[in-house]
Amino acid sequence: MGWAGLRGRRVGVWGVGVEGRATLRRLEADGIEPVAVVDGDDVEPLLGCEVVLKSPGISPYDDPARRLADAGVTLTSGLALWLEDAPAGKVLCVTGTKGKSTTSSIAGALVAGLGHDVLVGGNLGTPPWDPAEPAADWSVIEVSSYQAHDLTVGPAVVVVTSLSQDHLTWHHGYETYVADKLSLCTRPGVETVVVPAGDAELLRFRDLLGAVVEVDGIDPWVDELGLLGEHNRRNAMLAREALVRLGVPGADDDAAIARAARGYTPLRSRLTLVGTCDGVDFVDDSLSTNTLPTLAAVDAFAGRRVALLVGGYDRGIDYTPLAAGLAGRSDPLLVLTLPDNGPRIAAAFAEAAPGVDVRAAEDLPAAVRTAHEWARPDGVVLLSPAAPSFGRFKDYAERADVFEAAMRAL
Template identity: 70%
Template sequence: MTGWSGLTGLRVGVWGVGVEGSASLRRLAADGVAPYAVVDRAAGSAVGQQVLALDEGGLDRLLACDVVVKSPGISPYDEPATTLAAAGVQLAGGLGLWLEDAPRDRVACLTGTKGKSTATAIAGALARGLGQDVFVGGNIGRAPWEPDVAPADLYLIETSSYQAHDVTAGPRVVAVTSLSQDHLTWHHGYDTYVRDKLSLCTRPGVETVVAPAADPELERYADLLGPHVQRVVENDAGWASGLGLIGRHNLRNALLAREVLVALGVPGADDEAALAAAAPAYEPLPSRLTRVGRVGDVEFVDDSLSTNTLPTLAAVDSFPGRRVALLVGGQDRGIDYTPLAEGLAAFGDRVLVLTLPDNGPRIAATIRAAAPTVWVRECVDLAEAVGAGHAWAKPDGVVLLSPAAPSFGVFRDYAERAEVFTAAMRALA
């Protein structure tokens, strides 16, 4: 099998009909391949296909397939994926299939625990400003294997650890932003998570570009970064001022994005004046250290997409010398919050931590045990935390939603959490 084009004549199943699964169905239809099975958690329909429920005959249909194209959220380490693999069914991902016959010398995959969306978006904006026809997609935006995606000069693909696991053919460039705990349940542990994510780097012909600044986890797993590693040198990068970024860590993302374009051979990527002219085209992504308003002189910042400790600490560090009311908590994935507590202790008494359901009590207990000098208060909901944060941050501090946890359980997604945060701010006014 070689990519999507190699599925002709095989019995192909599609497992999961979300964003990527629907894109896969459209690609199969465009290629004239009729899926042998379309399976999800519940029966229904999607993109002109009848969908079988997994526990109502769907698994039997998948077992009869040669290849099953699965959605990224389905872990290959869990049942029934392990049953399919043991039966000889080949499990594949849409991105892995696309990369097998893509113009890989014009492709960069950007990955990392946090920062990959911002770095990908910055690289896309700069490349367009430098005159390139660019496709930006993957884990952010559209799937590159959608049948109506036009040929481009460059393909900048944000790549999650889920997607990286299914990739066998590497792109020309892999960029790595950071490493910390995430998605431990899907990968069955941190070491497997890192190895799955960094597996992109060791594919033949890949040049790995690594973010500037010492990251202890990247140093710990340096042997997984591949044989060709380019470490970005941190500098003030005057050209980046037009990007309108908050925080030193986002400047590092910008430097990484630029180095990706240099590695891909984009004309002008090493020209400071050309980059400065291209930078204002960048539009900040929502819920990634985004200013949403003020009440009096207190600033409110939405970082709802921050779902682990690394970006949360970076977010607090983005407001030197200011009082920061930090709102943390959400779905409990079992990660260790001791590094968050120890990191917050370095900011002294200028930070108040306001914890949110569901894992707020556990975060609060960890902070009290590991960093007893950090001020912490448990809140029943986001509205209470916003009010308490505003009262404490006066006269000119920051109320920062950077939860170090996913939103699921209390909210539909990160966007709804951000909307509730903004609405609570407006209610104060």
């Protein structure tokens, strides 16, 4: 459809968060006045619309969205319309359960470091259709599973970083989550899908991935990024391969890429060293909201004592893979479980990793104090919750702030 396809139609906007506000600005710039703007579950005002641009947090599988669909209302999104209009050969989309923000930010930094104008946005925070954003030659767009569901076309190149259980409530189950997440890979316009080599869970769904290119190994230029964790280094390799496939000038030049990498600033709360106290390193990985990145985070500290702070909002995901993945760790490990799903995590360890020292903490500051004492004199206190921050904190950043404040209070 594209944005021009909205002209002369009854348009509604559902959700007024970051994307919703950008959508309203775009409609105003295009001279289109929405007939209804709704921020909640009461969709009655939207029933008279032909097209509703919804925010990504609104599940099409829940009753309010089904009511609109049953009434013949077309549900779409700002990103779907933007991709209809964008030149596919100038756009890279990055998706995956975890690692997509880091991969997107690295890709954007490399494009900029090679001397090109680039917009980095999507789920990462900047809606590319927002008229407040300046035009750019290249676009790197992070795409969540929520956003992928609404898309009708794709870019020339897609990166899929990883795949594991997530957002099960929104998608009403894992199989639907996988189908929505990977639907981006086979949309019209997609020519290449870049994935990490040997990812068993991803390759289990190879029929949904389209034209796959597998990336293996770590090249020397990655050292210039200053990243902790092999998973982050692998994501950097995915980013570079995607830019080569997209045809970004200079992306295939090792020396130029190394120079570009030196300008990268790692994102917050993605395996970030925030301080050292009494010889103990404190590492913030607050953005870890499921088992996959938490396992990767612990692996980043092979040979060291690790006190792992894990737990948060309970979305019902299975923590057995986390326990099983840590059961064979030869280096000392303490697992401190946090509310609200701490008891469920502890139960998974009792079943799959009974030899691991697991203790319950009443809150994050208490966990930090216990972890610090245990990890001395040269260990790591790792906040990698494998759960969202909802309920206890405003967002992942507030959780990270509390973690860092507790460290400084020691």
